Structure formats: C-alpha cells, structure tokens
Amino acid sequence: MTITSRPGARRTGYQPSPGGGRATWRRPRRDRVVEALWGYAFIAPLGLGLAVFYLWPVLQTAYFSFTAWGAFGGHSWSGLxxxxxxxxxxxxxxxxxxxxxxxxxxxxxxxxxxxxxxxxxxxxxxxxxxxxxxxxxxxxxxxxxxxxxxxxxxxxxxxxxxxxxxxxxxxxxxxxxxxxxxxxxxxxxxxxxxxxxxxxxxxxxxxxxxxxxxxxxxxxxxxxxxxxxxxxxxxxxxxxxxxxxxxxxxxxxxxxxxxxxxxxxxxxxxxxxxxxxxxxxxxxxxxxxxxxxxxxxxxxxxxxxxxxxxxxxxxxxxxxxxxxxx
The missing domain is CATH 1.10.3720.10 (MetI-like)
Structure with a gap:
C-alpha cells in the first residue's frame, strides 16, 4: 500500500517516496537532536579528560618550544x-x-x-x-x-x-x-x-x-x-x-x-x-x-x-x- 502525501505526514515521520513507492520512516528532527545531545553528554567526561590531560599539554608544549627559559623560571618568545x-x-x-x-x-x-x-x-x-x-x-x-x-x-x-x-x-x-x-x-x-x-x-x-x-x-x-x-x-x-x-x-x-x-x-x-x-x-x-x-x-x-x-x-x-x- 502506498501512503500519499498528507498534512500529517511530516509530523508523524512518514516520508512518501518520489516515485510513488513504499514510504519510508524518518524520525522527527527534535528526536534526532535530543538523541545527539544525550550522546555528547555521555562522552563529555571522557572528552573533557582527554582535552585537559592530553590535548592541552600538547598545545602548551608546542608553545613552550618557541620560548627561552631562565634559570629561575619565566620564559620569553624566542621563535625558531x-x-x-x-x-x-x-x-x-x-x-x-x-x-x-x-x-x-x-x-x-x-x-x-x-x-x-x-x-x-x-x-x-x-x-x-x-x-x-x-x-x-x-x-x-x-x-x-x-x-x-x-x-x-x-x-x-x-x-x-x-x-x-x-x-x-x-x-x-x-x-x-x-x-x-x-x-x-x-x-x-x-x-x-x-x-x-x-x-x-x-x-x-x-x-x-x-x-x-x-x-x-x-x-x-x-x-x-x-x-x-x-x-x-x-x-x-x-x-x-x-x-x-x-x-x-x-x-x-x-x-x-x-x-x-x-x-x-x-x-x-x-x-x-x-x-x-x-x-x-x-x-x-x-x-x-x-x-x-x-x-x-x-x-x-x-x-x-x-x-x-x-x-x-x-x-x-x-x-x-x-x-x-x-
């Protein structure tokens, strides 16, 4: 059975095929956004840990490689x-x-x-x-x-x-x-x-x-x-x-x-x-x-x-x- 386009089709998630074939089901945009946010929330602790303990030290070390340090601390830009x-x-x-x-x-x-x-x-x-x-x-x-x-x-x-x-x-x-x-x-x-x-x-x-x-x-x-x-x-x-x-x-x-x-x-x-x-x-x-x-x-x-x-x-x-x- 072919489902034709009707006002409630987009709201229910049914999308009729252009050629009049079988309709496909697509989740509403709001549900997909909520699911993506939950996914980011679950990986946020691990991502935060990687950013703080891995990515930030790498970036900081890259910056320090272009500096000169004194014997008692402190640094200044020295280029290459x-x-x-x-x-x-x-x-x-x-x-x-x-x-x-x-x-x-x-x-x-x-x-x-x-x-x-x-x-x-x-x-x-x-x-x-x-x-x-x-x-x-x-x-x-x-x-x-x-x-x-x-x-x-x-x-x-x-x-x-x-x-x-x-x-x-x-x-x-x-x-x-x-x-x-x-x-x-x-x-x-x-x-x-x-x-x-x-x-x-x-x-x-x-x-x-x-x-x-x-x-x-x-x-x-x-x-x-x-x-x-x-x-x-x-x-x-x-x-x-x-x-x-x-x-x-x-x-x-x-x-x-x-x-x-x-x-x-x-x-x-x-x-x-x-x-x-x-x-x-x-x-x-x-x-x-x-x-x-x-x-x-x-x-x-x-x-x-x-x-x-x-x-x-x-x-x-x-x-x-x-x-x-x-």
Whole structure:
C-alpha cells in the first residue's frame, strides 16, 4: 500500500517516496537532536579528560618550544631558535640514532612472539595457562624493578650473566659500560619485557582464526609448518600491524630502562657507554629537569612527536598496500 502525501505526514515521520513507492520512516528532527545531545553528554567526561590531560599539554608544549627559559623560571618568545639549535646539536643526533636503532632492533620481539604464540596455541598442550603467566609476568612488573634486576644481572664483576659465561670459559664484558654492547644489552631487556604482551595479543588473534581453514589445509595435505605460513601468518596480518604500531610508539618513548640502568646527569655521563644509551626522552628529561632549559626540552619532545606521527602514518600506508596487493 502506498501512503500519499498528507498534512500529517511530516509530523508523524512518514516520508512518501518520489516515485510513488513504499514510504519510508524518518524520525522527527527534535528526536534526532535530543538523541545527539544525550550522546555528547555521555562522552563529555571522557572528552573533557582527554582535552585537559592530553590535548592541552600538547598545545602548551608546542608553545613552550618557541620560548627561552631562565634559570629561575619565566620564559620569553624566542621563535625558531630552539629548533635551529636542534639541527646543530650532536648530542640530539646521537640520541635520535640510538632511539631509532633500539626501535628497529626491538621489533625482533614480534616474530618471537608469533612463534611462541603458535607453540602455545597447539591443541592438547598441557600447562598453557602457566606458560602464559610466565611470559606475561614481565609486563605486569614495574619497569624500574625490571631495570634494577637486569642491572645486577649485567654487572661486569659479580653479575649472573658473566658468571654463567665463566662456567664455559668465556669472559663477559661490562654490559652497561661497554659502548660496543651496551645498546644490544638494552635491547635484550626491552624484548624480554615486551614479548609477553605481544604474545597474548597474537594468541587472541590465532584463536580467532576459524578452524575450518586448518581443516581444509589438512585435507589438501598441508602439514603444521605449511599451515603456519599459509594460513596463520596471512590471517594474523591485522594483529601484527597493531602490535608493530604499538611496539614502535613504545620504543620511541624509551626512558625508564635507560634512567635506571645508566642513570642521569653527571653520574650517567661518566659512563663511557652513555652516548650509546642516551635516548631522545632521556635527553628531554635532562634538559627539562636537570639543566632547566625547558624551551629546548619542549622542542625536543615536539620533534619526537612529529617522528612518531610520521612513522605511524608510514605503517598505516604500508598496511593498506599490503591489504590491497594481498
């Protein structure tokens, strides 16, 4: 039955189709406005919190990056002087190289987490819950505690790592003081700390893959290894993309491990390996809270924010191409 246009049609919400077909129902404008206001009211607390604790500090830091601060507080507009200084700051360049190297080397935790997740996802494996707990323990442990334990393990005189090496006739270096191995020692701690988080995410992704795919692959004669490369890995690409984005952002903001294992200020700079350990966030901390050059520190952290945005955009771009050509 076709409903024709009549004076009460707009008031009741019925809108006749132009071609005389079936009429459609459209809610009155007042109801839609009220529903939108309720929606904004529900998200207002979260939006207010994001604006006060995230957006406003970012805007304030961006403003401070164009200012010069005195030793006793107070600031004045300095324009682009802080950014010009960054271009000629060798220490910032070395810290940026260290941060990017740590980020690149730390990505090894992703394939390791995938392999361990595949092993734990095997049907009939006993003690899966215990294994997951052991892998996840470093994630819920305080980073400062983790750094202090590893600092003791890496001690060149009485550390457990060098003791184990001495049992097989090898002499271990001073891991945190040797510029040749200090960064790699830090990467080992970072991978050990993050692999449990990545493993849990990959386990959830694997358990979301329909079992019918594995059954079809088994009928076609594919063994466990072939199923892993032909079924598991392709279907885990969205999960791997999420983990890679989170890992890169977290690695670029590395601070606590360096602060505890290498120290800060004059004590840290006496360490021969400190130039190979200092990260961008560590340099920001020293400039902001040790030397009180907060304008320059704000410029450092704004450059870091720009690098994170660019790398994240590149990852999203590569993911879209992967999906398109896959």
């Amino acid at each position: 002087d802080n950014y010009r200084q960054l271009l000629h700051d060798h220490e910032f360049g070395q810290a940026l190289v260290n941060t990017l190297a740590y980020t690149a080397l730390g990505l090894v935790s992703i394939p390791l987490a995938i392999v361990f997740a595949a092993l734990l996802d095997r049907p009939g494996l006993r003690g899966t819950g215990a294994y997951r707990t052991l892998f996840f323990l470093p994630v819920v442990t305080m980073p400062v505690a983790v750094a202090m334990v590893w600092r003791w393990l890496y001690n060149g005189d009485y550390g457990l790592v060098n003791y184990l090496l001495s049992l097989v006739g090898l002499k271990g270096p001073h891991w945190v003081s040797d510029p040749r191995v200090a960064l790699f020692a830090l990467v080992v701690v970072g991978v050990w700390s993050s692999i449990g988080y990545n493993l849990v995410i990959f386990l959830a992704g694997m358990q979301g893959i329909p079992k019918e795919y594995y059954e079809a692959a088994e009928i076609d004669g594919a063994g466990p290894v072939r199923q892993f490369f032909s079924v598991t890995l392709p279907l885990l690409s969205p999960t791997a993309f999420f983990v890679s984005v989170i890992s890169v952002i977290g690695s670029l903001q590395l601070f606590d491990l360096v602060y505890v294992m290498a120290g800060s200020g004059a004590a840290a700079r006496s360490n021969p390996a400190f130039p190979r350990l200092e990260t961008v966030v560590q340099l920001f901390y020293d400039r902001a809270f040790v030397t009180n050059d907060r304008g320059y520190a704000a410029a450092i952290v704004m450059v870091l924010l720009l690098i994170i945005v660019v790398l994240t955009a590149i990852q999203f771009r590569l993911q879209r191409r992967w999906v398109h050509y896959g």
